[in-house]
Amino acid sequence: MSYLITGGAGYIGSHVVRALRQAGESVVVLDDLTTGVAARVPEGVPLVVGSTLDRALLDETIAGHGITDVVHLAAKKQVGESVEMPLLYYRENVHGLQTLLEAMAAGGVGRFVFSSSAAVYGMPDVDLVTEDTPCLPINPYGETKLVGEWMARAVGAAHGISTACLRYFNVAGAATPELADTGVFNIVPMVFERLTEGTAPRIFGDDYDTPDGTCIRDYIHVADLAEAHVAAARKLAEPGPVRDLTLNIGRGEGVSVREMIDLITEITGHADVTAEVTPRRAGDPARVVAAADRITAELGWKAHHDVRDMITSAWAGWQHHHPQS
DSSP states (O other): OEEEEETTTSHHHHHHHHHHHHTTOEEEEEEOOSSOOGGGSOTTSOEEEOOTTOHHHHHHHHHHTTOOEEEEOOOOOOHHHHHHOHHHHIIIIIIHHHHHHHHHHHHTOOEEEEEEEGGGGOSOOSSSBOTTSOOOOOSHHHHHHHHHHHHHHHHHHHHTOEEEEEEEOEEEOOSSGGGSOOOOOSHHHHHHHHHHHTOOOEEEOSOSSSTTSSOEEEEEEHHHHHHHHHHHHHHHHSSSSOOEEEEEESOSOEEEHHHHHHHHHHHTTOTTOOOEEEOOOTTOOSEEOBOOHHHHHHHOOOOOOOHHHHHHHHHHHHHHHOTTO
């Protein structure tokens, strides 16, 4: 088998590349490098620089490298930006996927793993979010991920392509410092940035209906997430009928924002810092925690890293990329 990893020079994509290589698979990366970093692509792995909107390039890559499987991670993924620039998100995430699926169908690619998101659920009012929880996205990013799932399933059914749509919850950590997330869009790097600037980390609202009043989320180590992609790819490759999987990727354990900040300040040596409480952000649900039993039943996969592992590895990565911190 030969895997094409779109977005394989990104934070999550580079971890998927690493995991597939460690599993002995042949990998090719396609990335437009707008947010990806070429240095993340291991030596010996072909890097095709370009977009999933480029049908000719996709056809050439699939044929030239004998691609049998695609893992699709390339996408725009910032919620706030998606609200401001919805057309950009629909072009990149929906039309880009359409173009990729067209090239896959024409090129005889038989298996497809799609990077989806818990954003498809919107603001679920349940203790545990199952794969059957209604999908009611509240922003264009989540909408594009849900549309992407619909497209993947429909094209899979029409063209005999086995598909797995993986709904990520909150990703953190790093397998190695070099592969750490360099963006500052999620709670862990956001707190790191505030601490290294000498300012207090922020809590957006402490009046939610939760034990400590702050939002509760399900965090998953990026290395565990990458292993879930390998497990999904291996499942699709098993003999048998065309498969159609939709799976949450989380730990099934909720951690509050205050608990996360307390642990981050302890691990980074800033335990004397007190977080600043600011008003709620619009659209933040009180609790979003995955039901993670289906992926274990389907793939035999289970997360191995806890939140302390995530923060410790992410801090090593932050210090690697910010040596003055």
